[in-house]
Amino acid sequence: MAAPADASPCPTCTGAGYAVEQVLGQPARARRCTCQSACPRCRESGYVLVQQGNESVAQVCACRHLDERIRLFNRIGIPAAVAHASFETFKSYSPDQERAKALAQDFARKFRGDAPTKGFLLYGKPGAGKTHLLVAALRYLALEKGVGSRYVEFMLLLSDMKAGFSAGQSHMDILKPLLAVPVLAIDELGKERGTDWERSMLDELISRRFNSGLTTLFATNYFLEPQALPEQPGPKRWNTKSPDFQREAESMTLGQRVGDRIYSRLHEMCDFQVLDPGMDLRKDRRSGNPFYR
Ligand SMILES: [Zn+2]
Ligand SMILES: [Zn+2]
Numbered sequence: 505m506a507a508p509a510d511a512s513p514c515p516t517c518t519g520a521g522y523a524v525e526q527v528l529g530q531p532a533r534a535r536r537c538t539c540q541s542a543c544p545r546c547r548e549s550g551y552v553l554v555q556q557g558n559e560s561v562a563q564v565c566a567c568r569h570l571d572e573r574i575r576l577f578n579r580i581g582i583p584a585a586v587a588h589a590s591f592e593t594f595k596s597y598s599p600d601q602e603r604a605k606a607l608a609q610d611f612a613r614k615f616r617g618d619a620p621t622k623g624f625l626l627y628g629k630p631g632a633g634k635t636h637l638l639v640a641a642l643r644y645l646a647l648e649k650g651v652g653s654r655y656v657e658f659m660l661l662l663s664d665m666k667a668g669f670s671a672g673q674s675h676m677d678i679l680k681p682l683l684a685v686p687v688l689a690i691d692e693l694g695k696e697r698g699t700d701w702e703r704s705m706l707d708e709l710i711s712r713r714f715n716s717g718l719t720t721l722f723a724t725n726y727f728l729e730p731q732a733l734p735e736q737p738g739p740k741r742w743n744t745k746s747p748d749f750q751r752e753a754e755s756m757t758l759g760q761r762v763g764d765r766i767y768s769r770l771h772e773m774c775d776f777q778v779l780d781p782g783m784d785l786r787k788d789r790r791s792g793n794p795f796y797r
Pocket of ligand 1: 517519520521537539540
């Protein structure tokens with residue numbers, strides 16, 4: 505896929521062979537770079553003739569791997585906001601971020617499709633780069649290794665299921681594509697309300713994947729230990745939309761949000777890594793790239 509050594513790299517894709525498009529509101533899409541449009545080996549037919557004994561046999565040209573990998577990338581469902589997230593574009597400002605990047609990168613490099621690979625779970629405040637690293641790992645798997653994956657936000661998945669019910673679909677219709685994909689990344693874990701139904705859906709999804717030896721990655725804003733919050737004067741109001749309730753929910757631990765059973769399953773499935781930048785990077789980045797989050 506890289507440009508020949510005697511040519512200078514393509515300015516559009518710097519030799520990667522593909523370029524990623526970012527359109528707000530749509531999942532990230534990769535396309536074959538124009539520098540790759542004319543394959544000298546197969547002249548765009550996608551096949552080359554290979555001599556086998558006395559006969560020549562048509563064989564898929566190596567350039568078609570690129571199309572297959574682009575197809576895998578386009579099926580991940582990467583949000584437009586992080587369309588360009590990769591290990592190369594991840595900026596570390598803290599030792600936590602260095603460790604998290606190393607963990608995600610190590611995972612992606614070592615991933616094997618033929619043996620169970622332990623996943624990772626990133627936790628910490630919003631804006632630290634958890635989504636970026638999830639997506640970077642999925643991007644690497646698709647484009648560098650030809651491994652398929654999906655990215656989902658758990659709340660949106662639940663909404664899809666509820667919408668599916670109204671359309672006469674069962675929850676399995678929605679879950680099925682997520683049960684067989686080699687790697688699944690679940691973002692915003694614990695943000696759901698935590699009803700018995702929501703927990704049973706999460707339990708079914710991750711337990712089935714675990715039992716099939718498939719890898720699941722997670723990111724969550726909830727910490728493992730209770731977080732100290734500043735005391736608020738006055739009585740508490742238990743309105744779910746009130747600031748008091750929001751603060752109370754934020755102070756909960758991941759274990760409290762997802763329940764003991766799922767929490768211990770997560771430990772079996774994943775290495776945990778905190779990702780705390782020590783400041784709100786989202787605010788800092790807002791001034792720069794408007795797509796960043
Ligand atoms: Zn190019
Ligand atoms: Zn070709």
